[in-house]
Amino acid sequence: MAGKKRLISAEIVICYRRASKRMFGDFQAERLSVAVGEGAGRDLAMESDVKKIAQDIVAELNNCGFGTVRAEKPTTVVAHYDTLSNFVVKDSAEAVSSEKSDKPLCQIIRGFIRGAYTQVYHQENISVKETKCSAMGEKECVFEAYWVPM
Amino acid sequence: MALERVKTGIEGLDSMLKGGIPKRHHVLFAGGPGTGKTTMAMEFLYHGAQAGETCAFISLEEKPDRIIENISSTFTGWKDLKKLIKDEKLIIVKAEKWNFENLVDMIQSLVDHRGVKRLVVDSSTLLKLYFNSKLEFRRKLFELMDFLANIDCTMVLTAELPTSDRSLMRHGVEQFVADGIIVLYNLEKAEKRVRAIEVLKMRGTDHAREIAPIKFSPDGIEVFEGEKVY
Numbered sequence: 001m002a003g004k005k006r007l008i009s010a011e012i013v014i015c016y017r018r019a020s021k022r023m024f025g026d027f028q029a030e031r032l033s034v035a036v037g038e039g040a041g042r043d044l045a046m047e048s049d050v051k052k053i054a055q056d057i058v059a060e061l062n063n064c065g066f067g068t069v070r071a072e073k074p075t076t077v078v079a080h081y082d083t084l085s086n087f088v089v090k091d092s093a094e095a096v097s098s099e100k101s102d103k104p105l106c107q108i109i110r111g112f113i114r115g116a117y118t119q120v121y122h123q124e125n126i127s128v129k130e131t132k133c134s135a136m137g138e139k140e141c142v143f144e145a146y147w148v149p150m
Numbered sequence: 151m152a153l154e155r156v157k158t159g160i161e162g163l164d165s166m167l168k169g170g171i172p173k174r175h176h177v178l179f180a181g182g183p184g185t186g187k188t189t190m191a192m193e194f195l196y197h198g199a200q201a202g203e204t205c206a207f208i209s210l211e212e213k214p215d216r217i218i219e220n221i222s223s224t225f226t227g228w229k230d231l232k233k234l235i236k237d238e239k240l241i242i243v244k245a246e247k248w249n250f251e252n253l254v255d256m257i258q259s260l261v262d263h264r265g266v267k268r269l270v271v272d273s274s275t276l277l278k279l280y281f282n283s284k285l286e287f288r289r290k291l292f293e294l295m296d297f298l299a300n301i302d303c304t305m306v307l308t309a310e311l312p313t314s315d316r317s318l319m320r321h322g323v324e325q326f327v328a329d330g331i332i333v334l335y336n337l338e339k340a341e342k343r344v345r346a347i348e349v350l351k352m353r354g355t356d357h358a359r360e361i362a363p364i365k366f367s368p369d370g371i372e373v374f375e376g377e378k379v380y
Contacts, residue, residue, distance in 0.1 A: 027293040027296075027297065028293075028296070028297060031254070031258060031297055034255060034258060035258060035262060038255075038258070038259060038262070038263070039262070039263075042263060111255075114255055114259070115259075115263075118259060118263075119263075124241070124243045124256055124259060124260065124264075125243055125244060127246050127249060127252040127255070128255075129249075129251070129252075148244060148245065148246040148252065149244075150213055150214055150215075150243070150244050
């Protein structure tokens with residue numbers, strides 16, 4: 001599936017985000033970004049499976065122009081759950097297109113990863129945090145995906 | 151245009167609300183410890199799920215297994231509870247503590263992708279602890295309510311009040327932000343405790359102004375509208 005077609009285009013969704021921020025404010029713009037990312041992530045996961053979802057996420061984000069993406073070994077492991085990958089994004093299109101910020105900005109990518117994982121596992125108790133963001137002066141953006149223990 | 155309403159399905163309460171909670175409203179179920187806020191919120195979802203709506207309960211504290219166990223033992227007449235959960239008409243999840251972003255992600259995901267029409271967040275008292283100041287909590291709660299107002303979902307937040315004594319109640323931030331407040335009491339009457347309910351506020355609709363006694367039966371909560379508590 002991944003690499004065959006572009007589910008979303010970084011350039012277009014970033015334009016939408018800027019417009020929505022202007023029209024509706026920060027919080028609504030953030031939620032719109034997460035929603036766009038999550039929808040696309042879920043679409044990707046419909047044609048993927050738990051074994052190859054991490055590599056499909058990487059391929060799709062690279063393919064859609066969100067930056068140079070790689071998956072990394074997770075730092076958070078929850079007993080009885082499959083491990084979820086972390087993702088590192090160099091030159092994140094979301095961060096590059098924004099001014100310096102004091103908080104992580106890459107909500108589309110964050111939503112995309114969460115959407116893909118929640119869909120492929122059919123579970124809602126998955127959290128994705130952007131722990132480093134280049135808009136905050138970091139070298140790369142880092143996304144940690146993990147299970148919220150029930 | 152007639153106001154669209156969501157029936158709680160709780161006997162007597164819909165009558166107090168003149169037909170139910172206005173659709174897409176955000177309502178607070180408030181009360182002292184042990185007054186039945188979580189139980190009543192769950193009944194609101196149960197009746198929605200029975201009517202075919204997808205409903206979700208997000209817990210900030212208790213584990214889903216524990217919640218199901220408690221509800222099953224309180225309402226022994228709810229024979230289809232486990233089936234509704236299995237069929238995902240009633241979704242019970244636990245959100246990550248101290249992570250507001252995860253909570254909002256979860257709400258958005260449940261509404262957008264699972265088609266949730268009734269949502270309960272239990273409880274706003276814990277949610278308050280996510281923030282450093284009352285101002286920040288109020289701002290985030292406003293943002294959350296504003297965001298939820300644009301989606302087709304009716305939400306209940308539970309809120310713990312420090313006391314069941316009506317005269318000692320203090321209203322928190324969430325009480326000012328919510329569209330409606332339903333208060334549950336555990337009142338003292340002739341050396342006994344009597345459970346009661348009051349609709350304190352409900353924007354956009356008339357509602358009963360009296361406190362009514364309530365009873366927990368195996369099939370659910372019964373509200374005795376028009377009967378005296380004292």
